[in-house]
Amino acid sequence: MLKYIEETGKHVEITGFRNVNIGEAEEFMEAARRKLPKTAWVQFFDAKLVATWQHLYFAVLNALLAFKNERNISKSVAMETMLYASAQRQIRKAICLMGVKCTVGDIAVVIIGESTKSIATLLSSVSKYVGKETDDAVLEISQEKEEGIREAFGITDAELEAVLEKDSVKEALVDLIIERVALLSTQL
Numbered sequence: 192m193l194k195y196i197e198e199t200g201k202h203v204e205i206t207g208f209r210n211v212n213i214g215e216a217e218e219f220m221e222a223a224r225r226k227l228p229k230t231a232w233v234q235f236f237d238a239k240l241v242a243t244w245q246h247l248y249f250a251v252l253n254a255l256l257a258f259k260n261e262r263n264i265s266k267s268v269a270m271e272t273m274l275y276a277s278a279q280r281q282i283r284k285a286i287c288l289m290g291v292k293c294t295v296g297d298i299a300v301v302i303i304g305e306s307t308k309s310i311a312t313l314l315s316s317v318s319k320y321v322g323k324e325t326d327d328a329v330l331e332i333s334q335e336k337e338e339g340i341r342e343a344f345g346i347t348d349a350e351l352e353a354v355l356e357k358d359s360v361k362e363a364l365v366d367l368i369i370e371r372v373a374l375l376s377t378q379l
Contacts, residue, residue, distance in 0.1 A: 192204070192205050192206065192244050192327060193307060193310065194248060196251065196252055196255060198252070198255070198256065198259075199252075199255040199256065199259060200305075201255055201303055201304065201305065202303070202304055202305070202306065202307055202310050203248065203251045203301060203302065203303050203304075203310075204300075204301070204302040204310045204311075204313075204314055205244045205247045205248060205251075205299070205300070205301055205330070206299070206300055206314070206325040206326075206327055206330075207238050207241075207297060207298060207299045207300065207325065207326055207327055207328070207329035207330050208297065208298050208300065208318075208321050208323045208324075208325060208326060208329065209297050209323065209326040209328070209329055210295055210296070210297065210323070211295065211296065211297070211298050211321045211322075211323060212295045213291050213292060213293055213294055213295070213296065213298070214293060230304060230305045230309075231302065231303065231304035231305070231309055231310070231313060232267065232268045232269040232272070232301075232302070232303045232304075233269060233300065233301065233302045233303075233313060233317065234269040234270075234272050234273055234300070234301045235290070235291045235298050235299070235300055236273070236276060236289045236290070236291070236298065236299040236300075236301070237289055237290060237291055237292060237296065237297075237298065237299075238296070238297035238298055238299040238329040238330065239296070239297065239336055239339055240277075240288065240289050240336075240339060240340055240343050240344075241276075241289075241299045241329075241330050242332055242336075242340050242364055242365050242368040243330055243331060243332060243361075243365050244327070244330050245365055245369060246276065246365065246368050246369065246372070247272075247276055247299060247301050247330075249275070249369045249372045249373065250272050250273075250275035250276035250301075250372050251272050251275075251301055251303060253275040253372060253373065253375065253376055254268055254271035254272040254274070254275050255268060255303070256376075257271055257275075257376065258271065262376070264280060264282075265282060268303055269301075269303075270282060270285075272301055272303070273285045273286065273289060273290065274375065275372050275375055275376075276289055276372065277289040278344060278368075278371040278372055278374070278375050279375075280375065288343060297326075297329040298321075298329070299329060299330055300314075300317055302314055302317070332361045332364060332365070337360070337361070337364065340364060340368065341364070344367070344368055344371055346364065346367050346368075350367055351363055351364070351367070354366050354367060
């Protein structure tokens with residue numbers, strides 16, 4: 192899903208890949224980022240804790256605004272996006288929670304750049320590297336993902352019930368995750 196973030200003048204691609212063999216996570220990410228231009232960033236997430244594309248979109252938006260307003264915690268937009276997506280202030284905790292693991296699994300990918308052309312090129316490179324076609328279905332909240340997301344983000348039954356009055360369980364969960372993403376900026 193390609194979006195333009197008007198407030199920052201950047202484009203963002205949010206997608207996923209199913210059943211990717213990560214192997215050594217650090218090597219995997221370094222190889223995928225090697226040829227990035229200085230004005231583009233890519234970040235990988237364990238898709239098990241991604242609550243739809245909106246979750247990652249708001250993480251990117253907050254990360255870009257943190258850099259624009261010089262309130263960033265990390266030195267890179269990619270890592271700042273990880274912090275916001277995980278709703279964590281500490282890099283180590285953010286990576287442990289939402290970073291890719293050394294296993295075969297579903298991953299979510301965020302690519303941020305200046306132009307749609309550069310993003311398309313980077314997405315093609317990532318797709319070739321992982322040896323898979325994109326699959327946005329890994330971003331959706333499934334029954335299997337729901338409990339893990341609730342546990343990881345500390346969402347209580349009471350919180351869910353309070354938001355549930357107007358939404359479905361999945362929509363309520365997305366709203367609560369986005370709220371946690373936004374709250375991180377108030378803790379800086």
